Amino acid sequence: MRFNNIAGLVSVALLILWNPHTHAFKFSERHYKSTVLGNSITFHVDIPGVSDSGVPWNLAFSRAAEQWSMLTPVQVNTVKSVADPCRYDSISGVGFTNNCWVEHLATAATFRSDGMIAGADLTFDSNSDWDVFTGNSRLKVIEHPGGRVEYRLIYDFERVSLHEIGHALGLGHTNFPESIMSAAPDRGDHNEKLTADDICGVTIAHGNPGGCPLLLKNPATVSGKNTTAHFVGGVSRDRGLTYDTVFQRVDKLDVMATVVVEERHYHKPGRLHAVVELSDGALLMKTDTGFSAWDGTIEALRTTAVQPLIVANEIYVLKNFDLRANQVQKIGVSVYVGYSLVEEPGEIYYSGTPIKFRVQ
Ligand SMILES: [Zn+2]
Incomplete structure (x- = not known):
């Protein structure tokens, strides 16, 4: 060298x-x-x-x-x-x-x-x-x-x-x-x-998030202030080669999201969040060990353990998820992803637009 x-x-x-x-x-x-x-x-x-x-x-x-x-x-x-x-x-x-x-x-x-x-x-x-x-x-x-x-x-x-x-x-x-x-x-x-x-x-x-085919539009915060964070996500049946929004029960799904934090938040300790809203009204949150019911309040929201946030943080919401084996029936699914900082309790930066898909 x-x-x-x-x-x-x-x-x-x-x-x-x-x-x-x-x-x-x-x-x-x-x-x-x-x-x-x-x-x-x-x-x-x-x-x-x-x-x-x-x-x-x-x-x-x-x-x-x-x-x-x-x-x-x-x-x-x-x-x-x-x-x-x-x-x-x-x-x-x-x-x-x-x-x-x-x-x-x-x-x-x-x-x-x-x-x-x-x-x-x-x-x-x-x-x-x-x-x-x-x-x-x-x-x-x-x-x-x-x-x-x-x-x-x-x-x-x-x-x-x-x-x-x-x-x-x-x-x-x-x-x-x-x-x-x-x-x-x-x-x-x-x-x-x-x-x-x-x-x-x-x-x-490179400053053109709109060119990202998986960008979730209208990033938001709980407090209502603007954010420069970006949220990306999609649902794939072929290991990420293509993304879709309508799936059959024979499909196995990967639901992936990437949280690109604000520049001033790089390397700060924080948590990643993913919540799921089903078309029957159920709310679920993803924890380190799986999913549990969520009452919709910030206080009850549990997430990943605290970790230093990097620029682009991945959340694997579902990995190779077999719809039929898990007895999933016809349903619509919305997934919101976000992050919070230890130093800003109560504030969450999240995808104002969910990853949406439905199972037929
Ligand atoms: Zn390489």
Whole structure:
């Protein structure tokens, strides 16, 4: 690693595949203000040659950059120029290498200015097998002398590029295996496109929460004062690949929410809240151990234990919830999520609009 003599560069984040986390979209924890300087990042990429499938490496990377540009407020540019990704300077280089800080498959090392991401070097392990393809992962079969057969996974360079660019834009790993920002090592078995989960983190961090497909509008407080907190949530039957509002009894549901606290509340001790209103009038609150009935009063509201609030806090309201096995009948469900601070008793910052869905 070469980190010497780097004036003006504040910090390095090594964001490595296979680093397990348990969150829906999540900003990088080490750098809680993970915005990109000027909402723009330019990668210098000139990787010679084409993949086995005939797609030039440069084209695959440009397509990945374009997806982020099209779907988020950050402009991800590429210029055709060689820049050594192992050289820690202010130029964002991209390349295959085994010369620097690649540990598992691929790495994004961000560099910063005034606390914002000014660029990132993306390294892809030159000792791994790469191609560009859609659909399921592929295996390479190697027959060794003596009859031993070895199976090696071939990685889709475009999908891993999407993932590493996401780190360069300040995202950590997500809990949903279908999302590009999942930490799953097998990049070939899931989606090739950015999901709502991937998009929301970047759009909120970069000042355009309305671009987040899962934003819950009209955030509110118990006291009635305005809040800059954001609340995101949705209901999925396919592990976060798509979100819906109408479900059948055969479905298994994930109800996820992310609470993005006000900037002045970062790292303060507080609690997360989720309450459920059913169409038959019942009110439930989610505690650390499950759900219990709630009388609707602030005094009776129980929640998670006190914890330091991070920028984006995940609440898994339901996880792989089997409607039929739990004997759920036709019903409408509204889920409100929020947070409170130990230092402000009685005040709650919450999603004025619920996550709504119904079971038919
Ligand atoms: Zn990663």
